[in-house]
Amino acid sequence: MKTESAPEVGVIVVAAGRGTRMGTKESKQFLSLKGKPIIVHTLEVFDRHPLIGEIVLVTGEQDVDRCRAWIAEYGIAKQVKVIPGGAERQHSVYRGLLNIGTPWVLVHDGVRPFVTSGQVTSCYEAAVEHGASILAVPVKDTVKQVDGQGRVTATPDRRSLWAIQTPQAFRRSDLLRAHEDAETAGFIGTDDAMLVERLGIPVKVTEGGYSNIKITTPEDLDFAEIIANKKEYRGEDKL
Numbered sequence: 134m135k136t137e138s139a140p141e142v143g144v145i146v147v148a149a150g151r152g153t154r155m156g157t158k159e160s161k162q163f164l165s166l167k168g169k170p171i172i173v174h175t176l177e178v179f180d181r182h183p184l185i186g187e188i189v190l191v192t193g194e195q196d197v198d199r200c201r202a203w204i205a206e207y208g209i210a211k212q213v214k215v216i217p218g219g220a221e222r223q224h225s226v227y228r229g230l231l232n233i234g235t236p237w238v239l240v241h242d243g244v245r246p247f248v249t250s251g252q253v254t255s256c257y258e259a260a261v262e263h264g265a266s267i268l269a270v271p272v273k274d275t276v277k278q279v280d281g282q283g284r285v286t287a288t289p290d291r292r293s294l295w296a297i298q299t300p301q302a303f304r305r306s307d308l309l310r311a312h313e314d315a316e317t318a319g320f321i322g323t324d325d326a327m328l329v330e331r332l333g334i335p336v337k338v339t340e341g342g343y344s345n346i347k348i349t350t351p352e353d354l355d356f357a358e359i360i361a362n363k364k365e366y367r368g369e370d371k372l
């Protein structure tokens with residue numbers, strides 16, 4: 134009899150946000166991109182990735198049923214646990230963490246549908262080698278620090294600045310401890326690495342891609358359409 138070993142790595146896909154900056158009536162993760170909800174494109178990346186053994190989708194309480202229906206309708210083959218999220222992204226990730234059992238966990242934004250399988254693999258492998266890893270790209274613009282009156286206060290050296298993306302990969306035990314410590318301290322971070330950094334755990338940056346955009350504001354929908362068309366044309370990662 135063939136015994137299956139427990140999977141090493143799972144992913145928490147967070148999609149419980151309201152999309153305030155997008156400003157659409159429909160939450161941005163459910164807007165249609167090439168005839169499919171954006172969240173379905175994102176789930177497909179992890180569905181076809183051979184290393185991913187568990188998928189937890191965190192969404193709004195009112196959206197759990199329709200997400201389950203889309204998972205069936207669009208033929209996501211792996212089992213996806215769909216659970217309700219919290220008020221902040223951080224709370225949604227924490228709920229996901231309580232519902233995943235793999236020793237290594239990737240956290241990914243539901244609104245980053247263009248991450249490639251190769252980037253997922255690189256991020257995970259770097260985490261296993263270094264303890265924790267996040268995808269990122271070097272910033273292309275000059276970045277200035279500006280005070281409340283709109284005056285420039287500093288120009289940090291661009292060579293040390295990276296724009297952070299997801300997935301972010303951690304040992305489940307480290308991420309759980311980081312979240313619980315942050316909750317106790319009343320600390321809210323905009324990504325998971327910030328919470329892990331607070332514990333003094335080194336986080337390795339893995340080069341992501343400029344196409345791995347987070348769909349945040351209306352013009353991102355235009356960029357998303359262009360990226361999707363390009364990927365389809367090139368036959369990349371089957372969009």
Ligand SMILES: Nc1ccn([C@@H]2O[C@H](COP(=O)(O)OP(=O)(O)OP(=O)(O)O)[C@@H](O)[C@H]2O)c(=O)n1
Pocket residue numbers: 147148149150151152153154155162191218219220221222223225226242243244245347348349
């Ligand atoms: N309480 C929240 C807030 C955000 N997210 C998810 O975290 C990801 C990145 O967040 P962001 O782009 O900021 O999404 P929103 O919070 O929806 O956007 P906004 O800040 O404009 O309201 C998204 O996939 C979003 O659905 C979540 O699961 N739970």
Ligand SMILES: C[C@](O)(CO)[C@H](O)COP(=O)(O)O
Pocket residue numbers: 222242296297298299323324325347349
């Ligand atoms: C996690 C993240 O996508 C990394 O870029 C980002 O920090 C999410 O932040 P947001 O404030 O929810 O857009």
